[in-house]
Amino acid sequence: xxxxxxxxxxxxxxxxxxxxxxxxxxxxxxxxxxxxxxxxxxxxxxxxxxxxxxxxxxxxxxxxxxxxxxxxxxxxxxxxxxxxxxxxxxxxxxxxxxxxxxxxxxxxxxxxxxxxxxxxxxxxxxxxxxxxxxxxxxxxxxxxxxxxxxxxxxxxxxxxxxxxxxxxxxxxxxxxxxxxxxxxxxxxxxxxxxxxxxxxxxxxxxxxxxxxxxxxxxxxxxxxxxxxxxxxxxxxxxxxxxxxxxxxxxxxxxxxxxxxxxxxxxxxxxxxxxxxxxxxxxxxxxxxxxxxxxxxxxxxxxxxxxxxxxxxxxxxxxxxxxxxxxxxxxxxxxxxxxxxxxxxxxxxxxxxxxxxxxxxxxxxxxxxxxxxxxxxxxxxxxxxxxxxxxxxxxxxxxxxxxxxxxxxxxxxxxxxxxxxxxxxxxxxxxxxxxxxxxxxxxxxxxxxxxxxxxxxxxxxxxxxxxxxxxxxxxxxxxxxxxxxxxxxxxxxxxxxxxxxxxxxxxxxxxxxxxxxxxxxxxxxxxxxxxxx
Ligand SMILES: Nc1ncnc2c1ncn2[C@@H]1O[C@H](COP(=O)(O)OP(=O)(O)OP(=O)(O)O)[C@@H](O)[C@H]1O
Numbered sequence: 001x002x003x004x005x006x007x008x009x010x011x012x013x014x015x016x017x018x019x020x021x022x023x024x025x026x027x028x029x030x031x032x033x034x035x036x037x038x039x040x041x042x043x044x045x046x047x048x049x050x051x052x053x054x055x056x057x058x059x060x061x062x063x064x065x066x067x068x069x070x071x072x073x074x075x076x077x078x079x080x081x082x083x084x085x086x087x088x089x090x091x092x093x094x095x096x097x098x099x100x101x102x103x104x105x106x107x108x109x110x111x112x113x114x115x116x117x118x119x120x121x122x123x124x125x126x127x128x129x130x131x132x133x134x135x136x137x138x139x140x141x142x143x144x145x146x147x148x149x150x151x152x153x154x155x156x157x158x159x160x161x162x163x164x165x166x167x168x169x170x171x172x173x174x175x176x177x178x179x180x181x182x183x184x185x186x187x188x189x190x191x192x193x194x195x196x197x198x199x200x201x202x203x204x205x206x207x208x209x210x211x212x213x214x215x216x217x218x219x220x221x222x223x224x225x226x227x228x229x230x231x232x233x234x235x236x237x238x239x240x241x242x243x244x245x246x247x248x249x250x251x252x253x254x255x256x257x258x259x260x261x262x263x264x265x266x267x268x269x270x271x272x273x274x275x276x277x278x279x280x281x282x283x284x285x286x287x288x289x290x291x292x293x294x295x296x297x298x299x300x301x302x303x304x305x306x307x308x309x310x311x312x313x314x315x316x317x318x319x320x321x322x323x324x325x326x327x328x329x330x331x332x333x334x335x336x337x338x339x340x341x342x343x344x345x346x347x348x349x350x351x352x353x354x355x356x357x358x359x360x361x362x363x364x365x366x367x368x369x370x371x372x373x374x375x376x377x378x379x380x381x382x383x384x385x386x387x388x389x390x391x392x393x394x395x396x397x398x399x400x401x402x403x404x405x406x407x408x409x410x411x412x413x414x415x416x417x418x419x420x421x422x423x424x425x426x427x428x429x430x431x432x433x434x435x436x437x438x439x440x441x442x443x444x445x446x447x448x449x450x451x452x453x454x455x456x457x458x459x460x461x462x463x464x465x466x467x468x469x470x471x472x473x474x475x476x477x478x479x480x481x482x483x484x485x486x487x488x489x490x491x492x493x494x495x496x497x498x499x500x501x502x503x504x505x506x507x508x509x510x511x512x513x514x515x516x517x518x519x520x521x522x523x524x525x526x527x528x529x530x531x532x
Pocket of ligand 1 (some may be wrong): 015018020038039040041042043044045046047056060416417425426427428429430431456458
C-alpha cells in the first residue's frame with residue numbers, strides 16, 4: 001500500500017466575494033509526482049499558496065477545510081514553518097539575490113545540511129557544511145539536477161533558464177525536504193532544459209521526494225506525473241493516473257468544452273504585402289544582454305507583416321527588442337519609417353508608436369499596486385496624452401474612458417477578474433500577461449514587438465492571444481515582430497520567420513517550411529531554400 005504524504009480535505013478559499021477554490025480533495029503519495037493543470041485563474045497558485053503557508057492566504061481571511069502532512073493537520077503561519085516541515089516551493093517569480101553567486105544563493109540560510117537530499121544521493125561526506133563546502137554542495141545539487149552551471153558565477157549574469165535551475169537546486173539542498181511544489185518551473189525553459197528538468201524530477205521522486213508540478217505544457221505533465229488533477233473554476237473536475245489521460249482529454253476537461261476547438265492551429269488570413277514598403281530597417285545590431293548574444297543582426301521588416309524570430313535560448317532572439325527599447329546596451333542602426341531610431345531611448349521610441357511587450361512581465365510589465373484599467377491606460381496616457389480630458393485648460397484623467405477601454409480588453413482577451421478596478425497583483429500570472437498585451441494594444445502602435453506572448457498562458461487562452469495579435473495586425477495594420485520559443489505558434493501566424501543562431505540571422509523562412517528545416521537553422525546547419 002502506498003504511503004500518503006499529503007492530504008487535502010474539503011479545501012476552499014474566497015477572496016472577499018470571489019470564491020476561487022471549492023471543496024478540493026486529493027491525496028499525494030510519498031515519492032509521487034502530482035500534476036496540477038487548469039486554465040489561467042483556475043486556482044492552482046492559490047491552492048499551492050495555502051499548502052506553503054503564504055502570507056496572502058492568512059491576510060485574506062485564511063481558508064476552509066484542512067491539509068494533512070504525514071497524517072497531521074498543518075497550519076503553517078508562514079513559509080518558514082513550511083520549510084521547517086520539509087515543504088519547499090519554487091515560485092513563478094524568482095527569489096534569487098542577483099549580487100550573490102550561484103553557490104551563495106543555493107546555500108543561503110542553510111548552515112545545517114545534515115540529512116540533505118544531496119547527502120542521501122551522494123553519501124554522508126556532504127552531510128556537514130563549512131564555508132568551503134558551500135561550493136561543493138551547490139555544485140552537487142546542480143549535478144543532481146543534471147545541469148552544467150558554475151556555482152561561482154553571479155546570478156545577475158545568468159539567463160532565466162539557469163535561474164530556474166538554481167531555485168530548484170536551493171530547494172533540494174534543504175534539510176529533510178519531503179515535498180517540493182513547483183509552480184510552472186518549465187515556463188521559462190527551452191525544450192532541452194525542460195527535458196533535463198523532467199529527468200531530474202523523476203530522480204528526486206525515486207529517492208522519496210513528492211512533487212506537485214504545475215505546468216501549462218500538457219505533454220510534459222503527461223510524461224512526468226503519476227497522477228493528474230484538473231482544476232476548473234476552483235473545482236477538481238478530474239483526478240486520475242496520467243496513464244488514463246491524454247492531451248485532448250485534459251484540454252477538454254480544463255475548458256469544459258467538448259469540441260476540441262482549443263487545439264486547432266490559428267490559420268492567419270494572409271494579406272497582400274508590398275515587399276518594397278520597409279517599415280523598419282535593422283542594420284548590424286548588437287546587444288549586450290546577459291545570457292543572450294546579439295552579435296550582428298540585419299533585417300528589413302515589411303510594413304504590415306508579422307515577422308517571427310525563432311531560435312534556441314541564448315542565441316539572441318530576446319536580446320533584439322530588449323536592446324532596441326533600451327533595457328540593455330545596444331549598438332548598430334535601426335531606421336523606422338525612413339528615420340533613425342534613437343536606440344535605447346525608450347521614451348522617444350514609444351513616442352514614435354513602437355511598443356514592446358516584454359517576456360519578463362513581472363520585471364518590467366506592470367504596476368502591481370494599481371488597478372487593471374490604470375495599467376492598460378498608463379503608457380498611452382504618459383507617452384501619447386491619451387485618456388486625458390481638458391477642463392478649463394487643465395488636463396484631467398478620463399477615468400471613464402480608461403475603464404471602458406480596459407473593459408473591452410478584459411472581454412477580448414478573456415482576462416479573468418472581478419473587474420477593471422481590481423489590482424494587477426491580484427491577477428493570476430497568465431492574466432497579468434494578458435494585461436501587458438492590452439497595455440501595448442492601447443497605445444495603438446504602428447509596430448509592436450512581442451516577446452514570448454503566450455508564455456504562462458493556458459492552452460485555451462493561447463488561441464485568444466494569437467487571435468488578438470492577428471486581429472490588430474489585420475484591422476489596425478500594426479506590423480508585429482514576434483519573438484517566441486514555440487515554433488508552432490510562430491508558424492501559425494507569421495508571414496516570415498527569421499531564425500537566429502549565435503547572435504546572427506541564420507536564415508529567413510516562410511512558415512510553411514518543415515519544422516526540420518527550422519531545426520537545422522536553429523542548430524547552426526545551413527540549408528538550401530532559405531530566402532534571406
Ligand atoms: N490576493 C488576491 N486577492 C484577490 N484575488 C486573488 C488574489 N490572488 C488570486 N486571486 C484570484 O484568484 C483566482 C485564482 O488565481 P490563481 O493565481 O490561483 O490562478 P492560477 O490557476 O494559478 O492561474 P495561472 O495559470 O494564470 O497562474 C483568480 O481569479 C485571481 O484573480
